[in-house]
Amino acid sequence: SCCFDLPPSWYKGVFGNYEPGAWSPLTFGMDVETCDGCTNWQYTFNNRAAQFGNAGFPGLGTLSTESWQLRPGRNCLEISTGGFGSMQLSGARLTTGPLNILxxxxxxxxxxxxxxxxxxxxxxxxxxxxxxxxxxxxYVFTFTPDGTGRQAWMLGVGEMIGNHIVVTEMDRPTGPRFGPEFNPGDRVLNPFGGLALTMPECGDSKSRGTLFMSPPVDSEYELMGSTRYVQLTGIVDCNQLNGHAKAGFSGSWYDKSHSGEGIILEVLNDGRVLTQWFTYDHSGEQMWIQGVGELEGDILNVKDLYTATGTTWGSLFDSDDVVRQDWGTLTMEFHDCDNATAMYESTVGFGSGTFNMTRLTSLLGIPCK
Known part of the structure; x- marks a missing residue:
């Protein structure tokens, strides 16, 4: 077994799948750095979980535990050698990869x-x-795993625990059709599994966060992990200074008659507004639309919205395959902190329309004035 001590300030281990019933046991792949018959066995942890269950991968050692929680004090993890007679564990890092400590x-x-x-x-x-x-x-925006290059998105509400965000169940909704035919009753949530995000240090451009997503075992979506997540945009700085006067317009907005789709706004300190619209196409499949607009007084103008296609979820993702496509324009007029009118006009067959928008989220430390 591999044993280590944790101080009282450490909380529980993040293994990737946040349904404790699915953790008996949890198995991680380990890189074999030497060969069978070598005298100096050295194993190091992979930067992401390789597989759940007992089997592991042929020829690789596995680390498994019956416990879904690491506690202060002594913790021991059982090691199997993957068919080899003996081994030595070295270089195990307890603060990176899927074995993260909160x-x-x-x-x-x-x-x-x-x-x-x-x-x-x-x-x-x-x-x-x-x-x-x-x-x-x-909110996650990405692509489907079926090789068609179609868009996919997921969302969930989670818990902040120390420097982590843990969402026990993300959803990947489908069903409603874009435009006048939109019916909230057509929405199917499609539970997606858990998400764990280790946040990069606030204000440190060199800091990297860790993202791990664990779709259901029977899903066509594979496990996905990354240890290179960085913050691209922020609404205020780490001391809650330098925010735009209208930063409080930031957050999630939706039309109550179109529950199941919505728009996220991030008002940056220079007056630009990062805009992300999570919706559906004419057949009820997921679609996300994004752009950067300008805020003039209480009116937001996004002159260039676009969608994207071309790549796939997970290990086959290739940024070079992503193709952006113009979609249209969006205007939002804010009547107060909680109500706005949104008007869109598509250039690619989605028509035009108007939404009566209501604020859905109020952001921590970023009040609307």
């Missing part, structure tokens, strides 16, 4: 609300909205 003394700041991405996977990313009561909303 520090409950760390508090996330309002400046960490924003957009995040892996620079090696440009074209997909996440939006994080920090809320009161240690809650957070996480």
């Amino acid at each position: 520090d409950v003394n760390h508090r996330l700041r309002p400046g960490q609300t924003g957009a995040f991405y892996d620079s090696d996977r440009s074209g997909e990313g996440i939006f994080v909205e920090l809320l009161a009561d240690d809650r957070a909303v996480v």
Whole structure:
């Protein structure tokens, strides 16, 4: 077994799948750095979980545990040698990769609300909205795993625990059709599994966060992990200074008659507004639309909205395959902090229309004035 001690300030281990019933046991792949018959066995942890269950991969050692929680004090993890007679574990890092430790003394700041991405996977990313009561909303925009290049998105409400955000169940909704035929009753949530995000240090451009997503075992979506997540945008800085006068317009907005789709706004300090619209196409499949607009007084103008196609989810993702496509324009007029009118006009067959928008989220430390 591999044993280590954790101080009282450490909380529970993040293994990737946040349904404790699915963790018996949890198996991680380990890189074999020497060969069978060598005298000096050296194993190091992979940077992401390789497989759940007992089997592991042929020829690789596995690390498994019956426990879904690491506690202060002595913790021991059982090691299987993957068919070899003996082995030595060395170089195990307990603060990176899927075996992450939470520090409950760390508090996330309002400046960490924003957009995040892996620079090696440009074209997909996440939006994080920090809320009161240690809650957070996480949106993921990406692509499907079936090779068609279609868009996909997920969302969920999770818990802030120290420097982590843990969402036990993300959803990948489908069903409603875009435009006048939109019917909230057509929405199917499609539970997607858990998400864990280790946030990069606030204000540190060199800091990297860790993202791990664990779709259901029977899903065509594979496990996905990254140790290179950086913050791309923020609404205020880490000291809650330098925010735009209208920063409080930031957050999630929706039309109550179109529950199941909505628009995320991030008002940056220079007056630009990062805009992300999560919706559906004419057949009820997922579609996301994004752009950067300008805020003039209480009116937001996004002159260039676009969608994207071309790549796939997970290990086959290739940024070079992402193709952006013009979609149209969006205007939002804010009547007060909680109500707005949105008008869109598409150039690619989605028509035009108007939404009566209502604020859905109020962001931690970023009040609307």
